[in-house]
Amino acid sequence: MTTTEHPNAGPDITGASIRLEQVRKQYKGQGEPAVADLDLDIAAGEIVAFVGPSGCGKTTTLKMINRLVEPTNGRIYIGDRDVTHENPDELRQSIGYVIQSGGLFPHWTVERNVGAIPRVLGWNKAKIAERTTDLLRLVGLDPDEFGKRLPKDMSGGQQQRVGVARALAADPPVLLMDEPFSAVDPITRVRLQDSLIDIQKKVGKTIVIVTHDFEEATKLGDRVVIFSRGGHIEQYGTPAEILANPANDFVREFIGSGATLAQLSLTRVKDVELEQVTTALVDEPSDRVIDRARAAKTSWVVVVDDKKQPRAWPSVDEIATAPTVSSYIDARLPLVAPSSTLQDALDVMLAASQGGALVTDRTGGLIGWLRISRVIDIIRTQLDEAQPDEVGYAEFAEAEADNGGPNTGELNPDGLGTGGPDTGGDRS
Ligand SMILES: Nc1ncnc2c1ncn2[C@@H]1O[C@H](COP(=O)(O)OP(=O)(O)O)[C@@H](O)[C@H]1O
Ligand SMILES: [Mg+2]
Secondary structure, X not given: OOOOOOOOOXXXXXXXXXXXXXXXXXXXXXXXXXXXXXXXXXXXXXEEEEEOOOOOOHHHHHHHHOOOOOOOEEEEEEOOEEHHHOOHHHHHHOEEEEOOOOOOOOOOOHHHHHOHHHHHOOOOHHHHHHHHHHHHHHOOOOHHHHOOOOHHHOOHHHHHHHHHHHHHOOOOOEEEEEOOOOOOOHHHHHHHHHHHHHHHHHHOOEEEEEOOOHHHHHHHOOEEEEEEOOOEEEEEEOHHHHHHOOOOHHHHHHHOOOHHHHHHXXXXXXXXXXXXXXXXXXXXXXXXXXXHHHHOOOOEOEEEOOOOOEEEOOEHHHHOOOOEOOOOOOOOOOEEOOOOEHHHHHHHHHHOXXXXXXXXXXXXXXXXXXXXXHHHHHHHHHHHHHOOOOOOHHHHHHHHHHOOOOOOOOOOOOOOOOOOOOOOXXXX
C-alpha cells in the first residue's frame, strides 16, 4: 500500500562526513559534563536529527562541531580535516549555521544578510549578487520582491528561509541547524520542513538538525540520534529502525504512546494516490466553471494562477455569486507537498478546519488533493497491522460516527465545519 523510502535519497553529495571521537564538554562550575565521551559518525550527504529531552547536550554537541563551544576533550573531523585545531573563525565560515529565530542582522537587507560570509571571504560584487539571487530562489523567495527588505518586514517563516540561504552562501559542506523551525506556526513549519527536504535534494549537504520533536526528527532525518543526559546515545538509526525496534526502555518511553501514530510520519503524501481537482482561473466566466464542476460531480473548485499555484478554494455556490471568478487570495489554504508526512497533512487540515489538503509540487503548482477520510483509512490499516488486539475497527467506527462520518458521500472542503479558514498567523 505505502512505502517508507526516505525522500532524501539520491542527491549529488557535496557534503562532508562528520566524525566525533571521545568528545567531551565540561562547563566550568558544572558538576557533570554536558557531553561525556561521545563517539558519532555522520555520513556525507545525510540529514541526521538530534533529539532528546531538554538539557541532554544536543546544542552543546552541535556547537562543538563549529567550535562555538570548545570541546574539553576529544577530536572532531569534517571529512579528513581535524577541525579541533583549526582557526575557529575560519572554520565557522565553512560551516552553515541556522538558529531558531533566523539570527539575521536586523538592520541589514536580505541581500546583505545572505552575502555576509562571501563578503568576508572577499568574493567580488557580481559573484555575490549572482549567488544571492540563486539562493533566494532556492529557498523559495523571489529575489526582486525580498532582496531589499529588512527582516522586520517579513514573517518568521520568511526570515527562516533567509537564514537558510545565508547559511548556504559560501557553499559549506556542512549545515548545522538548532531547532530552526520551533518558533513558527504549524502550517509554516510543515512548509519549511518540506522546503528543507527539497533543498537538500538539490544541494546534497551534510545536515545536522537539533529538534525536540520526535516527529520532526523522523520526517527530516535520514537517521536519528536519540540522546539522554550527558550526550549519551541511546539509539542511532533510521526512523523506521527506531520505530520498529526501540533499543531500550528509554527510547520506548521517549517515543511515547504515539509510537504507532509516529508510523504516520513514515508515510508520505507521495505514497498515497491523490484525487483530481477541478480548477478555475481568475476572471474566467463563472458559468463555465460551474458547468465544469457539475460535469466532474464536485461542489467546489480550486482557483489557480497561470503557474497553477492555488489562490483560493471556493464552493460552486460561492462561484455563482459573481459573473466571473474572483482574484481573492486565501492565505490559509491547507497546502502540503509530496514529501509531507500524513501526520503533516492531518495537522494542516485540522489547523485550517478543512476536510482535505491541496497537494503542490516544488514550484507550488497544484497536483491534486488528499481527503481526510483517505488519511483516516490509512491510519486504521496501520493501527490494525500494528496492534490488532488493542484498537480495532469498532473503536474507529465509533469515533467516525461522532465526527459525522467522513466516508459518507462527497466531502466538502469545509466539511469539518467551522466556516473555513479564519486564523491569522505566520506565513512562510
Ligand atoms: N554555557 C553554559 N555554561 C554552563 N552550563 C551549560 C552551558 N550551556 C549548557 N549548559 C548545560 O549543559 C547541559 C546541556 O545543555 P544543552 O547542550 O543546551 O542541552 P539541549 O540542547 O539538549 O537542551 C545542560 O545541563 C545545561 O544546563
Ligand atoms: Mg538546545
